[in-house]
Protein backbone atom coordinates (compact mmCIF):
# COMPACT_ATOMS: atom_id res chain seq x y z
CA UNK A 1 0.00 0.00 0.00
CA UNK A 2 1.44 3.41 -0.96
CA UNK A 3 1.61 6.54 1.15
CA UNK A 4 -1.42 7.82 -0.76
CA UNK A 5 -3.71 5.07 0.47
CA UNK A 6 -2.16 4.33 3.83
CA UNK A 7 -5.15 5.92 5.43
CA UNK A 8 -4.42 4.92 9.01
CA UNK A 9 -1.93 7.74 9.31
CA UNK A 10 -2.51 10.10 12.19
CA UNK A 11 -2.90 13.81 11.51
CA UNK A 12 0.54 15.33 11.90
CA UNK A 13 1.35 19.03 11.52
CA UNK A 14 1.94 20.46 8.05
CA UNK A 15 0.09 21.53 4.91
CA UNK A 16 -1.79 18.82 3.04
CA UNK A 17 -4.00 20.85 0.68
CA UNK A 18 -2.34 21.79 -2.64
CA UNK A 19 -3.59 25.07 -4.07
CA UNK A 20 -0.82 25.96 -6.52
CA UNK A 21 2.29 24.72 -8.27
CA UNK A 22 5.27 24.99 -7.85
CA UNK A 23 4.83 24.85 -4.06
CA UNK A 24 5.02 28.14 -2.13
CA UNK A 25 8.24 27.06 -0.41
CA UNK A 26 10.03 27.56 -3.76
CA UNK A 27 8.87 31.16 -4.22
CA UNK A 28 11.46 33.77 -3.26
CA UNK A 29 12.30 37.46 -3.19
CA UNK A 30 14.95 36.99 -5.88
CA UNK A 31 12.61 37.52 -8.80
CA UNK A 32 10.40 40.26 -7.36
CA UNK A 33 11.62 42.73 -9.97
CA UNK A 34 9.90 40.54 -12.57
CA UNK A 35 6.53 41.57 -11.09
CA UNK A 36 7.07 45.16 -12.23
CA UNK A 37 8.31 44.05 -15.64
CA UNK A 38 5.47 41.65 -16.33
CA UNK A 39 2.84 44.36 -15.85
CA UNK A 40 4.49 46.53 -18.53
CA UNK A 41 3.31 44.24 -21.36
CA UNK A 42 -0.22 43.73 -22.61
CA UNK A 43 -2.11 40.49 -21.88
CA UNK A 44 -2.02 37.35 -23.99
CA UNK A 45 -5.11 37.15 -26.13
CA UNK A 46 -7.95 35.12 -24.69
CA UNK A 47 -6.58 34.88 -21.14
CA UNK A 48 -9.33 35.84 -18.68
CA UNK A 49 -8.70 38.17 -15.75
CA UNK A 50 -9.92 37.69 -12.20
CA UNK A 51 -9.84 40.09 -9.27
CA UNK A 52 -9.27 38.97 -5.68
CA UNK A 53 -9.70 41.27 -2.68
CA UNK A 54 -8.36 40.14 0.68
CA UNK A 55 -10.03 41.21 3.94
CA UNK A 56 -7.73 40.06 6.75
CA UNK A 57 -10.08 40.82 9.67
CA UNK A 58 -12.00 38.32 11.82
CA UNK A 59 -14.02 38.54 15.03
CA UNK A 60 -11.93 35.82 16.63
CA UNK A 61 -9.04 33.59 15.58
CA UNK A 62 -10.13 29.98 14.99
CA UNK A 63 -7.74 27.46 16.53
CA UNK A 64 -7.15 25.74 13.19
CA UNK A 65 -6.57 28.96 11.24
CA UNK A 66 -3.26 29.38 9.43
CA UNK A 67 -3.94 32.73 7.77
CA UNK A 68 -2.54 36.04 8.95
CA UNK A 69 -5.67 37.59 10.44
CA UNK A 70 -6.28 40.59 12.69
CA UNK A 71 -8.91 40.54 15.42
CA UNK A 72 -8.10 43.88 17.05
CA UNK A 73 -8.37 46.56 14.36
CA UNK A 74 -10.64 49.56 14.91
CA UNK A 75 -12.79 51.31 12.29
CA UNK A 76 -10.14 53.84 11.33
CA UNK A 77 -7.46 51.16 10.88
CA UNK A 78 -9.87 49.19 8.71
CA UNK A 79 -10.58 52.34 6.68
CA UNK A 80 -6.83 52.86 6.24
CA UNK A 81 -6.42 49.29 5.03
CA UNK A 82 -9.29 49.52 2.55
CA UNK A 83 -7.88 52.81 1.22
CA UNK A 84 -4.55 51.01 0.75
CA UNK A 85 -6.19 48.28 -1.33
CA UNK A 86 -7.94 50.93 -3.43
CA UNK A 87 -4.64 52.67 -4.08
CA UNK A 88 -3.17 49.32 -5.07
CA UNK A 89 -6.03 48.73 -7.50
CA UNK A 90 -5.70 52.24 -8.93
CA UNK A 91 -1.98 51.68 -9.50
CA UNK A 92 -2.39 48.20 -11.03
CA UNK A 93 -5.38 49.07 -13.20
CA UNK A 94 -3.26 51.55 -15.13
CA UNK A 95 -0.56 48.99 -16.02
CA UNK A 96 -0.57 47.67 -19.61
CA UNK A 97 -1.30 44.10 -18.43
CA UNK A 98 -4.57 45.20 -16.80
CA UNK A 99 -5.69 48.44 -18.48
CA UNK A 100 -8.83 48.01 -20.57
CA UNK A 101 -9.59 44.49 -19.31
CA UNK A 102 -12.76 43.55 -17.49
CA UNK A 103 -12.66 40.83 -14.84
CA UNK A 104 -14.44 37.59 -15.66
CA UNK A 105 -14.74 36.92 -11.93
CA UNK A 106 -14.30 38.76 -8.65
CA UNK A 107 -13.62 37.09 -5.30
CA UNK A 108 -13.71 38.56 -1.80
CA UNK A 109 -11.79 36.29 0.56
CA UNK A 110 -10.11 36.45 3.90
CA UNK A 111 -10.14 36.57 6.80
CA UNK A 112 -13.76 37.52 6.85
CA UNK A 113 -15.08 39.85 4.11
CA UNK A 114 -18.45 39.96 5.92
CA UNK A 115 -16.67 41.53 8.92
CA UNK A 116 -16.94 44.86 7.03
CA UNK A 117 -20.00 47.00 7.68
CA UNK A 118 -22.62 47.49 4.98
CA UNK A 119 -21.40 51.08 4.52
CA UNK A 120 -17.75 50.04 4.24
CA UNK A 121 -18.68 47.40 1.67
CA UNK A 122 -20.70 49.72 -0.53
CA UNK A 123 -18.05 52.45 -0.43
CA UNK A 124 -15.23 50.02 -1.10
CA UNK A 125 -16.87 48.32 -4.07
CA UNK A 126 -18.16 51.57 -5.62
CA UNK A 127 -14.61 52.81 -5.73
CA UNK A 128 -13.21 49.49 -6.95
CA UNK A 129 -15.67 49.49 -9.85
CA UNK A 130 -14.49 53.00 -10.73
CA UNK A 131 -10.96 51.67 -11.29
CA UNK A 132 -11.86 48.35 -12.86
CA UNK A 133 -15.44 47.83 -13.91
CA UNK A 134 -16.81 44.38 -13.17
CA UNK A 135 -20.02 44.79 -15.13
CA UNK A 136 -19.08 41.78 -17.27
CA UNK A 137 -18.12 39.51 -14.36
CA UNK A 138 -19.78 36.10 -14.61
CA UNK A 139 -19.36 35.58 -10.89
CA UNK A 140 -18.78 37.72 -7.80
CA UNK A 141 -17.99 35.42 -4.86
CA UNK A 142 -17.99 36.49 -1.23
CA UNK A 143 -16.91 34.57 1.91
CA UNK A 144 -18.98 35.08 5.06
CA UNK A 145 -18.85 34.17 8.72
CA UNK A 146 -22.50 33.50 9.68
CA UNK A 147 -22.35 35.49 12.93
CA UNK A 148 -21.55 38.72 11.05
CA UNK A 149 -24.61 38.61 8.79
CA UNK A 150 -27.50 40.82 9.77
CA UNK A 151 -30.25 41.78 7.36
CA UNK A 152 -28.75 45.12 6.35
CA UNK A 153 -25.38 43.50 5.69
CA UNK A 154 -26.85 40.80 3.45
CA UNK A 155 -28.84 43.37 1.49
CA UNK A 156 -25.62 45.36 0.95
CA UNK A 157 -23.74 42.24 -0.16
CA UNK A 158 -26.51 41.56 -2.68
CA UNK A 159 -26.54 45.19 -3.80
CA UNK A 160 -22.83 45.27 -4.60
CA UNK A 161 -23.39 42.43 -7.09
CA UNK A 162 -22.41 39.26 -5.22
CA UNK A 163 -23.68 36.14 -7.01
CA UNK A 164 -22.05 33.41 -4.94
CA UNK A 165 -22.31 33.65 -1.17
CA UNK A 166 -20.13 31.22 0.71
CA UNK A 167 -21.02 30.54 4.34
CA UNK A 168 -18.16 29.31 6.51
CA UNK A 169 -20.30 27.14 8.77
CA UNK A 170 -17.69 24.38 9.29
CA UNK A 171 -19.87 22.52 11.86
CA UNK A 172 -23.40 22.83 13.25
CA UNK A 173 -22.59 21.78 16.81
CA UNK A 174 -22.11 24.61 19.32
CA UNK A 175 -19.71 22.69 21.52
CA UNK A 176 -17.46 21.77 18.60
CA UNK A 177 -17.59 25.32 17.29
CA UNK A 178 -16.55 26.60 20.69
CA UNK A 179 -13.74 24.07 21.25
CA UNK A 180 -12.31 24.97 17.85
CA UNK A 181 -12.39 28.70 18.56
CA UNK A 182 -15.06 29.59 15.99
CA UNK A 183 -16.85 32.90 16.59
CA UNK A 184 -20.36 31.88 15.48
CA UNK A 185 -22.92 29.46 16.92
CA UNK A 186 -25.62 27.28 15.29
CA UNK A 187 -28.44 29.76 16.01
CA UNK A 188 -26.64 32.41 13.94
CA UNK A 189 -26.16 29.89 11.14
CA UNK A 190 -29.91 29.22 10.85
CA UNK A 191 -30.74 32.93 10.84
CA UNK A 192 -28.00 33.84 8.36
CA UNK A 193 -29.04 31.07 5.98
CA UNK A 194 -32.71 32.06 6.01
CA UNK A 195 -31.89 35.72 5.42
CA UNK A 196 -29.48 34.87 2.62
CA UNK A 197 -32.14 32.75 0.91
CA UNK A 198 -34.65 35.58 1.31
CA UNK A 199 -32.22 38.00 -0.39
CA UNK A 200 -32.27 35.69 -3.44
CA UNK A 201 -28.57 35.09 -4.02
CA UNK A 202 -27.93 33.09 -7.19
CA UNK A 203 -25.76 30.61 -5.35
CA UNK A 204 -25.25 29.77 -1.69
CA UNK A 205 -22.37 27.53 -0.72
CA UNK A 206 -21.86 25.92 2.67
CA UNK A 207 -18.32 25.16 3.88
CA UNK A 208 -17.80 22.27 6.29
CA UNK A 209 -14.66 20.78 7.83
CA UNK A 210 -14.40 17.02 8.39
CA UNK A 211 -12.37 16.30 11.50
CA UNK A 212 -12.59 19.34 13.74
CA UNK A 213 -11.39 18.76 17.30
CA UNK A 214 -13.86 16.41 19.06
CA UNK A 215 -15.80 15.50 15.92
CA UNK A 216 -17.62 12.16 16.22
CA UNK A 217 -19.37 9.81 13.80
CA UNK A 218 -22.73 10.73 15.21
CA UNK A 219 -22.20 14.47 15.11
CA UNK A 220 -20.79 14.28 11.57
CA UNK A 221 -23.94 12.47 10.45
CA UNK A 222 -26.05 15.22 11.99
CA UNK A 223 -23.96 17.84 10.15
CA UNK A 224 -24.73 16.18 6.84
CA UNK A 225 -28.43 15.78 7.63
CA UNK A 226 -28.66 19.45 8.58
CA UNK A 227 -26.79 20.48 5.42
CA UNK A 228 -29.15 18.49 3.22
CA UNK A 229 -32.16 20.00 5.03
CA UNK A 230 -30.93 23.50 4.17
CA UNK A 231 -30.63 22.63 0.44
CA UNK A 232 -27.65 24.84 -0.40
CA UNK A 233 -26.62 25.10 -4.05
CA UNK A 234 -23.20 23.72 -3.24
CA UNK A 235 -21.37 22.14 -0.34
CA UNK A 236 -17.61 22.32 0.14
CA UNK A 237 -15.94 19.92 2.57
CA UNK A 238 -12.31 20.21 3.63
CA UNK A 239 -10.42 17.57 5.56
CA UNK A 240 -8.92 19.15 8.66
CA UNK A 241 -5.19 19.77 8.44
CA UNK A 242 -2.99 21.32 11.11
CA UNK A 243 -0.41 23.68 9.58
CA UNK A 244 2.44 24.92 11.78
CA UNK A 245 1.14 28.43 12.41
CA UNK A 246 -2.11 27.36 14.07
CA UNK A 247 -3.10 27.59 17.73
CA UNK A 248 -3.65 23.81 17.73
CA UNK A 249 -0.06 23.22 16.62
CA UNK A 250 1.33 25.61 19.23
CA UNK A 251 -0.58 23.77 21.94
CA UNK A 252 0.67 20.41 20.63
CA UNK A 253 4.22 21.68 20.66
CA UNK A 254 3.95 23.00 24.20
CA UNK A 255 2.60 19.64 25.33
CA UNK A 256 5.32 17.78 23.39
CA UNK A 257 2.78 16.00 21.15
CA UNK A 258 3.52 14.90 17.58
CA UNK A 259 -0.02 13.94 16.66
CA UNK A 260 -2.85 16.50 16.39
CA UNK A 261 -5.94 15.98 18.58
CA UNK A 262 -8.14 15.34 15.53
CA UNK A 263 -9.29 12.21 13.67
CA UNK A 264 -6.77 10.28 11.52
CA UNK A 265 -6.82 10.60 7.73
CA UNK A 266 -8.72 7.36 7.21
CA UNK A 267 -11.58 8.60 9.41
CA UNK A 268 -11.67 12.04 7.77
CA UNK A 269 -11.82 10.46 4.32
CA UNK A 270 -14.58 8.11 5.42
CA UNK A 271 -16.54 11.08 6.73
CA UNK A 272 -16.22 12.94 3.42
CA UNK A 273 -17.08 9.75 1.54
CA UNK A 274 -20.22 9.29 3.63
CA UNK A 275 -21.14 12.94 3.16
CA UNK A 276 -20.73 12.70 -0.63
CA UNK A 277 -22.82 9.50 -0.71
CA UNK A 278 -25.62 11.15 1.30
CA UNK A 279 -25.49 14.27 -0.87
CA UNK A 280 -25.64 12.15 -4.02
CA UNK A 281 -28.65 10.36 -2.65
CA UNK A 282 -30.26 13.77 -2.12
CA UNK A 283 -29.66 14.61 -5.79
CA UNK A 284 -26.28 16.39 -5.61
CA UNK A 285 -23.34 15.67 -7.96
CA UNK A 286 -19.74 15.48 -6.75
CA UNK A 287 -17.69 17.93 -8.82
CA UNK A 288 -14.26 17.78 -7.16
CA UNK A 289 -12.46 16.27 -4.19
CA UNK A 290 -14.19 18.86 -1.99
CA UNK A 291 -17.47 19.89 -3.59
CA UNK A 292 -20.95 18.66 -4.37
CA UNK A 293 -23.50 20.75 -6.26
CA UNK A 294 -27.26 20.51 -6.39
CA UNK A 295 -27.66 21.40 -10.07
CA UNK A 296 -24.50 20.93 -12.07
CA UNK A 297 -25.85 22.75 -15.12
CA UNK A 298 -26.64 25.88 -13.14
CA UNK A 299 -24.06 25.91 -10.37
CA UNK A 300 -20.64 26.81 -11.70
CA UNK A 301 -17.58 27.96 -9.80
CA UNK A 302 -15.99 30.37 -12.28
CA UNK A 303 -13.21 31.49 -9.90
CA UNK A 304 -11.91 27.96 -9.38
CA UNK A 305 -12.27 26.71 -12.94
CA UNK A 306 -10.90 29.80 -14.62
CA UNK A 307 -7.97 30.17 -12.24
CA UNK A 308 -7.07 26.51 -12.46
CA UNK A 309 -7.26 26.79 -16.25
CA UNK A 310 -4.56 29.51 -16.26
CA UNK A 311 -6.42 32.84 -15.88
CA UNK A 312 -4.56 35.93 -14.69
CA UNK A 313 -5.48 36.89 -11.14
CA UNK A 314 -4.89 40.33 -9.69
CA UNK A 315 -4.79 39.91 -5.91
CA UNK A 316 -5.26 43.01 -3.77
CA UNK A 317 -4.39 43.44 -0.13
CA UNK A 318 -2.07 42.03 2.47
CA UNK A 319 -0.76 38.48 1.78
CA UNK A 320 -2.92 38.08 -1.33
CA UNK A 321 -1.82 35.76 -4.14
CA UNK A 322 -1.66 36.74 -7.80
CA UNK A 323 -0.88 35.08 -11.09
CA UNK A 324 0.14 37.41 -13.90
CA UNK A 325 1.16 36.15 -17.34
CA UNK A 326 2.87 33.07 -15.91
CA UNK A 327 4.37 34.76 -12.86
CA UNK A 328 3.16 33.76 -9.40
CA UNK A 329 3.56 36.25 -6.58
CA UNK A 330 2.32 37.04 -3.11
CA UNK A 331 1.94 40.41 -1.42
CA UNK A 332 3.65 41.39 1.83
CA UNK A 333 2.11 39.49 4.73
CA UNK A 334 2.13 42.15 7.49
CA UNK A 335 -0.42 44.92 7.22
CA UNK A 336 2.02 47.72 8.19
CA UNK A 337 4.63 46.61 5.63
CA UNK A 338 1.93 46.31 2.99
CA UNK A 339 0.55 49.82 3.65
CA UNK A 340 4.03 51.36 3.80
CA UNK A 341 4.84 49.93 0.35
CA UNK A 342 1.57 51.17 -1.14
CA UNK A 343 1.99 54.65 0.38
CA UNK A 344 5.41 55.01 -1.18
CA UNK A 345 4.10 53.88 -4.58
CA UNK A 346 6.01 50.56 -4.56
CA UNK A 347 4.51 47.19 -5.45
CA UNK A 348 3.95 45.35 -2.15
CA UNK A 349 5.53 42.09 -3.32
CA UNK A 350 6.84 39.60 -0.77
CA UNK A 351 7.84 36.63 -2.93
CA UNK A 352 7.40 35.41 -6.48
CA UNK A 353 8.06 32.58 -8.88
CA UNK A 354 8.48 32.79 -12.65
CA UNK A 355 6.99 29.61 -14.07
CA UNK A 356 8.18 27.85 -17.21
CA UNK A 357 5.69 26.51 -19.74
CA UNK A 358 6.34 23.00 -18.38
CA UNK A 359 5.52 24.12 -14.82
CA UNK A 360 2.35 25.83 -16.02
CA UNK A 361 1.35 22.60 -17.75
CA UNK A 362 1.97 20.59 -14.56
CA UNK A 363 0.07 23.18 -12.53
CA UNK A 364 -2.95 22.95 -14.78
CA UNK A 365 -2.73 19.15 -14.83
CA UNK A 366 -2.66 18.73 -11.05
CA UNK A 367 -5.38 21.32 -10.46
CA UNK A 368 -7.62 19.63 -13.04
CA UNK A 369 -6.98 16.30 -11.31
CA UNK A 370 -8.69 17.79 -8.25
CA UNK A 371 -11.88 17.96 -10.33
CA UNK A 372 -11.75 14.19 -10.68
CA UNK A 373 -11.50 14.06 -14.47
CA UNK A 374 -8.75 15.19 -16.87
CA UNK A 375 -9.15 15.24 -20.63
CA UNK A 376 -5.68 14.54 -22.04
CA UNK A 377 -6.67 16.23 -25.31
CA UNK A 378 -6.67 19.65 -23.63
CA UNK A 379 -2.96 19.26 -22.91
CA UNK A 380 -2.05 18.13 -26.41
CA UNK A 381 -3.87 21.12 -27.83
CA UNK A 382 -2.69 23.75 -25.36
CA UNK A 383 0.86 22.60 -24.54
CA UNK A 384 1.66 19.98 -27.20
CA UNK A 385 2.16 17.42 -24.40
CA UNK A 386 0.82 13.88 -24.28
CA UNK A 387 0.16 13.67 -20.53
CA UNK A 388 -0.83 9.99 -20.71
CA UNK A 389 2.58 9.10 -22.17
CA UNK A 390 4.57 11.48 -20.00
CA UNK A 391 3.12 10.04 -16.77
CA UNK A 392 2.41 6.51 -17.99
CA UNK A 393 4.26 4.87 -15.07
CA UNK A 394 2.63 7.07 -12.42
CA UNK A 395 -0.85 6.62 -13.88
CA UNK A 396 -0.37 2.87 -14.10
CA UNK A 397 0.72 2.71 -10.46
CA UNK A 398 -2.28 4.73 -9.29
CA UNK A 399 -4.58 2.68 -11.46
CA UNK A 400 -3.24 -0.56 -9.91
CA UNK A 401 -4.03 0.88 -6.50
CA UNK A 402 -7.61 1.44 -7.64
CA UNK A 403 -7.37 5.23 -7.36
CA UNK A 404 -8.02 6.14 -11.01
CA UNK A 405 -8.66 4.77 -14.49
CA UNK A 406 -7.57 5.93 -17.91
CA UNK A 407 -10.52 5.62 -20.24
CA UNK A 408 -10.57 6.76 -23.86
CA UNK A 409 -8.11 9.64 -23.45
CA UNK A 410 -9.45 10.68 -20.07
CA UNK A 411 -8.10 10.19 -16.56
CA UNK A 412 -11.02 9.49 -14.26
CA UNK A 413 -10.42 9.37 -10.53
CA UNK A 414 -12.23 6.78 -8.43
CA UNK A 415 -13.96 8.15 -5.32
CA UNK A 416 -11.12 6.86 -3.11
CA UNK A 417 -8.60 8.57 -5.38
CA UNK A 418 -10.54 11.81 -5.29
CA UNK A 419 -10.61 11.76 -1.49
CA UNK A 420 -6.81 11.63 -1.28
CA UNK A 421 -6.16 13.64 -4.43
CA UNK A 422 -3.82 16.16 -2.77
CA UNK A 423 -1.54 13.31 -1.82
CA UNK A 424 -1.57 11.71 -5.27
CA UNK A 425 -0.58 14.98 -6.93
CA UNK A 426 2.98 14.85 -5.60
CA UNK A 427 3.64 12.03 -8.11
CA UNK A 428 3.35 14.55 -10.96
CA UNK A 429 5.67 17.22 -9.54
CA UNK A 430 9.09 17.81 -11.10
CA UNK A 431 11.68 16.00 -8.99
CA UNK A 432 13.14 19.29 -7.71
CA UNK A 433 9.71 20.25 -6.31
CA UNK A 434 8.89 17.08 -4.47
CA UNK A 435 8.38 17.81 -0.80
CA UNK A 436 7.34 15.65 2.14
CA UNK A 437 3.92 14.10 1.75
CA UNK A 438 1.89 14.28 4.89
CA UNK A 439 -0.20 11.19 4.45
Ligand code: SF4
Nearest residue numbers: 058061062065110111
Ligand atom coordinates in the same frame (compact mmCIF):
# COMPACT_ATOMS: atom_id res chain seq x y z
S1 SF4 B 1 -12.84 32.88 10.19
FE1 SF4 B 1 -11.46 31.91 8.69
S2 SF4 B 1 -9.82 33.40 8.40
FE2 SF4 B 1 -10.91 34.00 10.28
S3 SF4 B 1 -9.78 33.05 11.93
FE3 SF4 B 1 -11.39 31.61 11.36
S4 SF4 B 1 -10.46 30.25 9.80
FE4 SF4 B 1 -9.15 32.06 10.03
